[in-house]
Amino acid sequence: MLASLEGAVTAAVLALTAVGLSLVFGIMRVVNVAHGEFFMLGAVLAWWVSSWFGGHVAIGFVAALVIAPMLVGAVAALADVTILKRIDYDPERTIVVTIGLLYVIQQVVLMTYGPEARPVEPPFNTRLALPWFEWGENGLQLYWPWGLSTTSYKLFVIAAAAVVLEAVWLLMRHTKMGLVMRATQLDGEMAQVFGIPVERVYAFTFGLGAGLAALGAVLIVPIQQAHYLMGGDPLLLSFIVVIIGGLGSLPGTVVAALLIGMSDGIISVFFSPTLAKILATLLVALVLVFRPQGLFGTRTA
Amino acid sequence: MTETAKAVILHLGLIAVLFALQFVLPAYHHGNMARVMVLATYAMGYNLLFGYTGLLSLGHAMFFAAGMYGMALTVRHLGWTPPPALLAGLLSGAVLSALVGALALRTVGVAFMIVTLMFSQAAYLTILYFTTWTRGEEGFVLQQVQRVFWGIDPSDPTTRYFLALLVFATCLMLSLWLVRSGFGKVLIAIRENEDRAQMLGYDIFAHKLGAVVISGTMSATAGAVYALLFGYAGASFAGVQYSILPLLWVLLGGAGTLIGPFIGALFTFYLIDITSGYTSAYMAVVGAVLIALTLFARQGIGGEIRARVWRGLP
Numbered sequence: 211m212l213a214s215l216e217g218a219v220t221a222a223v224l225a226l227t228a229v230g231l232s233l234v235f236g237i238m239r240v241v242n243v244a245h246g247e248f249f250m251l252g253a254v255l256a257w258w259v260s261s262w263f264g265g266h267v268a269i270g271f272v273a274a275l276v277i278a279p280m281l282v283g284a285v286a287a288l289a290d291v292t293i294l295k296r297i298d299y300d301p302e303r304t305i306v307v308t309i310g311l312l313y314v315i316q317q318v319v320l321m322t323y324g325p326e327a328r329p330v331e332p333p334f335n336t337r338l339a340l341p342w343f344e345w346g347e348n349g350l351q352l353y354w355p356w357g358l359s360t361t362s363y364k365l366f367v368i369a370a371a372a373v374v375l376e377a378v379w380l381l382m383r384h385t386k387m388g389l390v391m392r393a394t395q396l397d398g399e400m401a402q403v404f405g406i407p408v409e410r411v412y413a414f415t416f417g418l419g420a421g422l423a424a425l426g427a428v429l430i431v432p433i434q435q436a437h438y439l440m441g442g443d444p445l446l447l448s449f450i451v452v453i454i455g456g457l458g459s460l461p462g463t464v465v466a467a468l469l470i471g472m473s474d475g476i477i478s479v480f481f482s483p484t485l486a487k488i489l490a491t492l493l494v495a496l497v498l499v500f501r502p503q504g505l506f507g508t509r510t511a
Numbered sequence: 512m513t514e515t516a517k518a519v520i521l522h523l524g525l526i527a528v529l530f531a532l533q534f535v536l537p538a539y540h541h542g543n544m545a546r547v548m549v550l551a552t553y554a555m556g557y558n559l560l561f562g563y564t565g566l567l568s569l570g571h572a573m574f575f576a577a578g579m580y581g582m583a584l585t586v587r588h589l590g591w592t593p594p595p596a597l598l599a600g601l602l603s604g605a606v607l608s609a610l611v612g613a614l615a616l617r618t619v620g621v622a623f624m625i626v627t628l629m630f631s632q633a634a635y636l637t638i639l640y641f642t643t644w645t646r647g648e649e650g651f652v653l654q655q656v657q658r659v660f661w662g663i664d665p666s667d668p669t670t671r672y673f674l675a676l677l678v679f680a681t682c683l684m685l686s687l688w689l690v691r692s693g694f695g696k697v698l699i700a701i702r703e704n705e706d707r708a709q710m711l712g713y714d715i716f717a718h719k720l721g722a723v724v725i726s727g728t729m730s731a732t733a734g735a736v737y738a739l740l741f742g743y744a745g746a747s748f749a750g751v752q753y754s755i756l757p758l759l760w761v762l763l764g765g766a767g768t769l770i771g772p773f774i775g776a777l778f779t780f781y782l783i784d785i786t787s788g789y790t791s792a793y794m795a796v797v798g799a800v801l802i803a804l805t806l807f808a809r810q811g812i813g814g815e816i817r818a819r820v821w822r823g824l825p
Contacts, residue, residue, distance in 0.1 A: 241621050296806055301621050302567050306762070307805045309755055313798025321792045446632065449625065488636045495629035499617050 221471020222371035228451035230422030243308040246445025247315040252424025253436040279421040286420030332432035548679040554772030556729030557757035562767035565702030570631030576749035578731025583744035593660040604731020612723030650745025765813020
């Protein structure tokens with residue numbers, strides 16, 4: 211029960227990060243290896259913004275929640291215009307370039323922010339205990355054991371992620387921007403012919419994808435700490451999620467994020483975390499080899 | 512003079528220069544050069560797959576590590592002498608690359624890159640999982656007595672330099688012969704136009720698998736020799752960074768040229784050596800060079816030479 215709640219927090223953040231990756235891949239056909247670093251950048255900026263704002267911790271946190279993803283999105287959009295556009299989004303060169311971007315972002319953060327891990331105060335953090343029944347001496351007894359408690363902040367993370375995902379879904383399905391993005395996804399050249407500013411759509415998409423990763427990071431920072439190497443795990447996990455969910459499919463990505471996030475918590479109860487990672491990595495590699503359309507994908511690509 | 516004679520002279524000339532350098536280099540650069548030659552051997556293995564066959568792998572560190580650990584673990588835990596241990600390293604590289612190749616070659620393009628990355632990550636985590644034997648990130652040192660064979664002591668700087676040169680020269684000439692052989696020409700044909708090569712009746716899968724195995728085994732050779740010459744094996748050599756570095760060396764030196772990997776490895780080694788004197792964040796330079804190369808010089812140094820000076824550069 212507790213493992214599944216921890217898993218739900220992981221899954222919520224993972225879903226945000228992976229949907230960002232999936233959007234970028236779906237619309238631009240770009241595999242963004244630097245995605246994990248945008249996640250890390252979000253966390254580090256959250257620390258900066260929240261420590262810059264004085265007063266109540268909640269003010270700093272809300273400011274971070276707004277400013278960090280915007281800044282990261284702007285950085286990503288800039289990278290798109292200055293680098294990715296110039297190489298015509300050629301798949302292999304894009305990967306090489308985003309690997310370069312990964313090291314530049316990571317090491318610049320190391321130079322400026324330093325190698326320490328720093329915490330961000332959660333805006334509220336009351337402990338919520340869950341009741342537990344047990345048959346004791348006096349009949350059925352109600353317990354409030356420590357092991358079964360969670361914090362209000364963790365529930366907030368789950369709710370916030372759900373709201374944001376819903377918003378992304380609405381953006382894609384029911385707005386003009388979403389329509390334009392989907393048109394670009396279907397056929398970039400045709401969209402261009404119909405007067406859609408494809409280049410600006412790409413820049414926006416790349417920024418949005420990175421911003422989602424940064425948002426996930428801001429949400430997780432009060433639970434984990436901000437560190438310059440924290441981008442590795444989210445990158446690997448998002449890849450796993452996006453591949454299992456079917457490349458470029460948003461609902462598939464969310465379902466896979468829930469599956470991976472929840473099972474990550476549960477598997478690591480039974481196996482050592484390293485063994486769990488080995489198995490997950492091999493599984494994903496084999497999925498890509500034998501079912502390239504993903505476990506939930508139906509398209510034959 | 513025929514193209515073949517020119518190519519042979521160029522590469523023998525490089526080997527001769529490296530041989531002569533041994534007598535003039537100061538001690539510090541002398542040690543560096545030995546390291547660069549071993550790393551360049553790794554890069555040449557990578558280049559056979561990336562530069563000549565057109566397959567971009569993001570997981571070659573697992574082959575390098577297979578050679579390194581195949582050699583170092585048999586010496587450390589089974590008490591083998593270096594010659595059979597080196598063979599064990601080569602063999603583990605060959606077996607692993609055949610296995611990975613057979614699976615990963617079912618995919619193409621971006622999926623191939625991700626699959627190799629994933630397999631390599633799994634290999635890295637496996638090394639960490641068996642920390643009891645491999646000592647994980649910290650790694651372990653092979654004692655000098657464990658490394659002496661046939662009266663040769665690889666920890667002596669001069670001997671080390673010659674052994675590194677021997678391995679480098681062998682792999683260089685082997686590669687030269689390979690890319691000019693029928694097999695190598697088919698690989699280049701696959702790189703240029705896979706469909707057309709297939710239509711001409713070549714078995715694409717078998718040729719690609721052959722390229723993966725040769726490339727993986729050469730990388731494993733470099734790994735095993737690295738463990739022998741420098742007496743150290745550690746998990747960091749299996750990490751993502753060591754899969755990216757050969758890509759950088761080859762891109763910088765010129766993919767699909769034989770001397771490219773050496774030029775790239777040499778250049779990058781000193782670039783990192785110099786910048787790490789100023790900052791611990793030297794990987795930022797690696798990243799910036801990768802971006803700059805992709806944007807401005809896709810062909811690398813070797814490619815520029817081929818375009819401007821000598822079209823027949825192998």
